[in-house]
Amino acid sequence: xxxxxxxxxxxxxxxxxxxxxxxxxxxxxxxxxxxxxxxxxxxxxxxxxxxxxxxxxxxxxxxxxxxxxxxxxxxxxxxxxxxxxxxxxxxxxxxxxxxxxxxxxxxxxxxxxxxxxxxxxxxxxxxxxxxxxxxxxxxxxxxxxxxxxxxxxxxxxxxxxxxxxxxxxxxxxxxxxxxxxxxxxxxxxxxxxxxxxxxxx
Amino acid sequence: xxxxxxxxxxxxxxxxxxxxxxxxxxxxxxxxxxxxxxxxxxxxxxxxxxxxxxxxxxxxxxxxxxxxxxxxxxxxxxxxxxxxxxxxxxxxxxxxxxxxxxxxxxxxxxxxxxxxxxxxxxxxxxxxxxxxxxxxxxxxxxxxxxxxxxxxxxxxxxxxxxxxxxxxxxxxxxxxxxxxxxxxxxxxxxxxxxxxxxxxx
Amino acid sequence: xxxxxxxxxxxxxxxxxxxxxxxxxxxxxxxxxxxxxxxxxxxxxxxxxxxxxxxxxxxxxxxxxxxxxxxxxxxxxxxxxxxxxxxxxxxxxxxxxxxxxxxxxxxxxxxxxxxxxxxxxxxxxxxxxxxxxxxxxxxxxxxxxxxxxxxxxxxxxxxxxxxxxxxxxxxxxxxxxxxxxxxxxxxxxxxxxxxxxxxxx
Amino acid sequence: xxxxxxxxxxxxxxxxxxxxxxxxxxxxxxxxxxxxxxxxxxxxxxxxxxxxxxxxxxxxxxxxxxxxxxxxxxxxxxxxxxxxxxxxxxxxxxxxxxxxxxxxxxxxxxxxxxxxxxxxxxxxxxxxxxxxxxxxxxxxxxxxxxxxxxxxxxxxxxxxxxxxxxxxxxxxxxxxxxxxxxxxxxxxxxxxxxxxxxxxx
DNA sequence: GATGAATGAGTGTTCATTCAT
DNA sequence: GATGAATGAACACTCATTCAT
Numbered sequence: 001x002x003x004x005x006x007x008x009x010x011x012x013x014x015x016x017x018x019x020x021x022x023x024x025x026x027x028x029x030x031x032x033x034x035x036x037x038x039x040x041x042x043x044x045x046x047x048x049x050x051x052x053x054x055x056x057x058x059x060x061x062x063x064x065x066x067x068x069x070x071x072x073x074x075x076x077x078x079x080x081x082x083x084x085x086x087x088x089x090x091x092x093x094x095x096x097x098x099x100x101x102x103x104x105x106x107x108x109x110x111x112x113x114x115x116x117x118x119x120x121x122x123x124x125x126x127x128x129x130x131x132x133x134x135x136x137x138x139x140x141x142x143x144x145x146x147x148x149x150x151x152x153x154x155x156x157x158x159x160x161x162x163x164x165x166x167x168x169x170x171x172x173x174x175x176x177x178x179x180x181x182x183x184x185x186x187x188x189x190x191x192x193x194x195x196x197x198x199x200x201x
Numbered sequence: 202x203x204x205x206x207x208x209x210x211x212x213x214x215x216x217x218x219x220x221x222x223x224x225x226x227x228x229x230x231x232x233x234x235x236x237x238x239x240x241x242x243x244x245x246x247x248x249x250x251x252x253x254x255x256x257x258x259x260x261x262x263x264x265x266x267x268x269x270x271x272x273x274x275x276x277x278x279x280x281x282x283x284x285x286x287x288x289x290x291x292x293x294x295x296x297x298x299x300x301x302x303x304x305x306x307x308x309x310x311x312x313x314x315x316x317x318x319x320x321x322x323x324x325x326x327x328x329x330x331x332x333x334x335x336x337x338x339x340x341x342x343x344x345x346x347x348x349x350x351x352x353x354x355x356x357x358x359x360x361x362x363x364x365x366x367x368x369x370x371x372x373x374x375x376x377x378x379x380x381x382x383x384x385x386x387x388x389x390x391x392x393x394x395x396x397x398x399x400x401x402x
Numbered sequence: 403x404x405x406x407x408x409x410x411x412x413x414x415x416x417x418x419x420x421x422x423x424x425x426x427x428x429x430x431x432x433x434x435x436x437x438x439x440x441x442x443x444x445x446x447x448x449x450x451x452x453x454x455x456x457x458x459x460x461x462x463x464x465x466x467x468x469x470x471x472x473x474x475x476x477x478x479x480x481x482x483x484x485x486x487x488x489x490x491x492x493x494x495x496x497x498x499x500x501x502x503x504x505x506x507x508x509x510x511x512x513x514x515x516x517x518x519x520x521x522x523x524x525x526x527x528x529x530x531x532x533x534x535x536x537x538x539x540x541x542x543x544x545x546x547x548x549x550x551x552x553x554x555x556x557x558x559x560x561x562x563x564x565x566x567x568x569x570x571x572x573x574x575x576x577x578x579x580x581x582x583x584x585x586x587x588x589x590x591x592x593x594x595x596x597x598x599x600x601x602x603x
Numbered sequence: 604x605x606x607x608x609x610x611x612x613x614x615x616x617x618x619x620x621x622x623x624x625x626x627x628x629x630x631x632x633x634x635x636x637x638x639x640x641x642x643x644x645x646x647x648x649x650x651x652x653x654x655x656x657x658x659x660x661x662x663x664x665x666x667x668x669x670x671x672x673x674x675x676x677x678x679x680x681x682x683x684x685x686x687x688x689x690x691x692x693x694x695x696x697x698x699x700x701x702x703x704x705x706x707x708x709x710x711x712x713x714x715x716x717x718x719x720x721x722x723x724x725x726x727x728x729x730x731x732x733x734x735x736x737x738x739x740x741x742x743x744x745x746x747x748x749x750x751x752x753x754x755x756x757x758x759x760x761x762x763x764x765x766x767x768x769x770x771x772x773x774x775x776x777x778x779x780x781x782x783x784x785x786x787x788x789x790x791x792x793x794x795x796x797x798x799x800x801x802x803x804x
Numbered sequence: 805g806a807t808g809a810a811t812g813a814g815t816g817t818t819c820a821t822t823c824a825t
Numbered sequence: 826g827a828t829g830a831a832t833g834a835a836c837a838c839t840c841a842t843t844c845a846t
Contacts, residue, residue: 628837629835629837639837640840643838643839648837649837
């Protein structure tokens with residue numbers, strides 16, 4: 001890993017635990033193993049590290065959203081028979097590549113902390129945790145409705161319930177304490193139970 | 202308001218917006234209108250302010266929980282006919298005296314920020330936002346089930362859905378950006394819509 | 403003990419261990435069990451405590467010197483046969499009431515510390531540890547010489563040797579570490595050995 | 604002189620006059636002509652300055668002791684006729700390079716002040732002022748006894764008297780007030796008188 | 805790419821002291 | 826006699842940042 005990447009990695013870990021202001025350049029450099037003056041070769045200033053992290057996160061989720069769009073649309077294009085496969089694919093992809101992804105998880109924590117005094121972060125936080133997931137679910141279930149799997153009129157409340165349940169679980173298990181395997185499993189189990197009851201039973 | 206109370210008030214406002222470490226004693230004193238040395242007459246050190254806030258919050262929610270217990274039990278004792286009154290009472294009481302209460306709301310934000318590097322706060326955060334509300338809902342709906350208003354076997358999932366929906370709304374509207382009247386109304390409307398669809402329609 | 407005396411007692415203990423400047427009014431009051439503002443009822447300011455201690459020490463040693471004068475002169479007046487009794491009396495009196503006396507011992511330590519930036523204390527320190535003891539020994543041995551116990555011409559060097567030996571022992575055992583019983587005994591033994599060899603053998 | 608050395612130099616001067624705790628980082632930096640933050644580039648904290656001084660003193664006296672050992676042994680090896688030359692050499696070396704040496708003298712004063720609440724310093728103080736000098740004298744006089752210059756049985760008391768006399772003079776002239784040329788001369792004269800009377804006359 | 809040396813502003817905290825009660 | 830509340834100045838120490846090398 002390049003020094004620049006190492007700095008961003010260490011900074012994210014610290015920012016997401018103690019908050020941006022509470023972490024010092026000294027702290028970061030100490031952990032990375034460089035002198036403070038060296039950091040300024042790689043970044044203009046402290047704010048630049050935060051901005052770079054946000055930028056990286058932005059392009060990361062842009063990629064995710066693009067990929068999700070593809071998954072959502074593809075089956076229809078390729079004429080697959082079972083449409084609920086796409087639902088599962090979308091959800092498991094979002095869980096693995098987004099909620100369980102170490103970089104994204106730490107970014108969400110950082111945004112959770114920093115949203116209260118940084119409007120840019122607040123907007124990104126709201127989009128990423130509330131708006132986008134709701135939109136994605138909407139797309140999936142609208143497609144299922146079009147395919148006749150569920151009634152058109154139920155779509156809104158199905159999405160609201162599904163989205164609220166997963167959001168609550170995210171805050172309860174993934175944005176609370178350390179992201180341990182135990183918590184991930186608890187999250188997964190509760191998601192599965194909900195899905196099983198709601199869509200299978 | 203006593204100097205001590207003023208300090209706690211200002212400190213909470215600042216801590217909940219920028220995080221504990223990012224707020225300086227100077228910041229607090231400047232806003233309160235006292236010298237730094239005066240603050241140290243009222244508090245042992247910076248940590249003591251945070252501890253005092255947590256202690257105040259603890260006894261505050263202890264009072265709330267006691268009151269909720271009373272409301273939940275009373276109607277049955279006094280032989281009131283319609284038991285779902287208690288449900289409404291409990292919910293509206295919790296919303297007004299807890300979620301919409303300025304002190305509690307700011308404490309929740311503070312805990313949201315500080316939970317990541319303070320285990321005591323993390324435990325309190327989990328209890329206050331996830332465990333306690335779930336328990337309260339459980340008590341209410343179990344009572345409704347006993348009264349025959351809903352089937353015994355549905356209780357668990359009704360509570361899970363209700364709790365998850367209200368929790369998501371709390372994070373979306375009450376622990377996101379400033380707590381404006383607009384956000385409070387949006388929260389209230391969505392809670393009402395959910396309740397109406399779920400329990401009335 | 404009056405509050406004023408308690409303050410002086412505690413202050414002396416702390417000053418003699420950590421030095422005047424390094425001890426705070428808070429430290430003293432904490433140990434005495436009073437509030438800082440109370441101290442200012444008894445003393446004008448911090449310096450006033452030090453001055454009072456020095457004044458007390460001054461009158462204390464004035465009393466000692468007066469008493470020593472009496473002992474040195476009395477035997478001759480009253481026609482006692484053995485004059486070396488006075489030597490022993492003077493020395494044992496000085497040891498018990500001065501070097502081993504807790505108040506005097508702590509004052510010597512305090513003066514040892516403070517002499518380097520307080521000319522008044524430096525003068526008192528020099529007088530008390532070097533000038534006065536030399537004078538006292540001189541008076542005693544001159545009297546012994548007059549009584550024919552030792553040759554007149556030996557007086558100067560006898561005094562110089564005796565004084566230097568006792569001074570060295572004072573620094574080595576009484577003004578070094580805590581004044582324990584063990585150290586006192588070691589001091590006493592070495593004084594006795596020296597006297598035995600020098601004057602008896 | 605490097606910034607680090609300048610800091611140590613100034614710190615020693617101030618510590619030895621007012622005591623460690625009574626000297627502020629501001630005081631030192633003001634005298635050195637640097638900002639406080641610069642000092643912390645060179646030293647971890649205030650204690651680190653003291654520790655560095657002690658370390659420097661330790662290696663300084665280790666060097667001295669080594670050199671004294673050489674002087675004490677050499678003449679015998681090289682078969683010099685007059686052994687009392689080594690006595691003079693040792694004493695004058697110790698006086699010039701130790702007692703009169705500005706660094707050592709200030710360190711002794713510092714240790715004299717700080718011994719009362721720092722056990723490490725107390726031990727070093729005792730070793731440097733009482734134990735080591737006594738040992739050195741012992742080695743010298745034992746050698747003189749072996750060479751037949753003085754009777755074996757007198758060694759102990761000769762050393763005790765010589766050591767006590769020089770120690771007293773050290774406290775009286777070298778560790779009392781400023782170390783002026785006048786005081787050095789007074790010290791030198793009294794040492795010379797004592798030696799003359801004791802060993803020549 | 806990286807560092808040694810420096811800095812002005814700011815950190816939490818303690819200082820001796822005052823004064824009305 | 827004693828205290829609660831306050832203060833300005835100082836404390837040791839850390840901050841993000843610069844710049845010549």
